[in-house]
Amino acid sequence: MMGRKPYIREVSKTTWWLKHPRYMNYMLREVTSLFIGLYTAVAIDGVWRLQQGREAWEHFIAWTFSTEAVFMHIVFLVFAVIHTTTWFNVTPKAMPMHVGDEPLPDAAIIGAHYAGWVVVSVLALLIAGK
Amino acid sequence: MAKSHKPIIWGLFAGGGMVSAFVTPVMILITGLAVPFHLISREAMSYDRVHAFASNPIGKLLLFVVIFLPAWHAAHRLRITAHDFGLRQDIPIAVVLYVTAAVGTIMTISALLKM
Known part of the structure; x- marks a missing residue:
């Protein structure tokens, strides 16, 4: 039996990482996986279209010229570089x-x-x- | 010692993390940004040229490695990251992520084998 009530620190399960810059750095490093995953899905889509034929591939390349695709790829690139540097370090x-x-x-x-x-x-x- | 599937997942995570670190940034540049920003010509990414690359056995193997390993790396790391964001349904999350990576792997293999 416990003689006294143990101290339990209240820690949020969802926002704990906002409490300290070191935790935020950790989360920044870990969320790179989301963008690596999303880009990999785009790459798989590209290979799939390449296999479908010339027209499907041309559509894929034309799509990379769209504003949203350029924006997406810039975001992917930023997180991929964060992954690389944190991984190497x-x-x-x-x-x-x-x-x-x-x-x-x-x-x-x-x-x-x-x-x-x-x-x-x-x-x-x-x-x-x- | 009890057998565990952990070493396989861990190997894919570590190998995928290393492959991603070296090649994912330049892959993003080549397939997503280099053509719209005129770093390389549109002809360089033409159907004939890319298809020829994917038809070559070495090209096929390279594409397979730079796609399938990062996919498994991302799936495993996202599983851990979901936990860090307070999502505690580990088993359903793991199933969804690993099944997604498996489907992506199978799609990549079947597409590469058709070329």
């Missing part, structure tokens, strides 16, 4: 690396990821644009 914790017995400095691990990101992005754009 925790890589030293998620997969610490060693050279011999020496731990690799955090900056080296993070820097290597950023360098790889730039190379992949530039190459992809160059290949896509011929």
Whole structure:
């Protein structure tokens, strides 16, 4: 039996993350998944239309010129970049690396990821644009 | 030790997070913004060129990886994020998200195999 009433802190289940900038940063990082998911749905739609044929694909490309599609893709891009930077910034914790017995400095691990990101992005754009 | 499906979901989440981090921003640029903003020509994204890319076995594999892994990453992370926003019906949420990712994966495979 409890001798006294335990203290229970009242915490909102839906708005707790508004209480501290650190919690807001956490939520910003986690909600990137919503936009990665939505963009992936657009990409699947694109592949599906490509398989349907020339006309369906042309419709898809024409749609990307619309104001709402441009707006959507800018929002997707902003959140995708937030995902990339937050993901890379925790890589030293998620997969610490060693050279011999020496731990690799955090900056080296993070820097290597950023360098790889730039190379992949530039190459992809160059290949896509011929 | 009891068998668990967790390592599979976790592997898809981590692998998908890494693939997304490297390629999703540039994919968004290529498929959504580069043509309207004249970074690349409309011909570069013409039906013939993109279809040829998706018909090539390496192109197919690349497209599959950059679509299916981020889909599973997003599904798993959204499940956790729903909990953080106070939605405590974990099982129905998990079912909806994983089924959506599975349907997307199957659509991607079947579309790529037809080209």
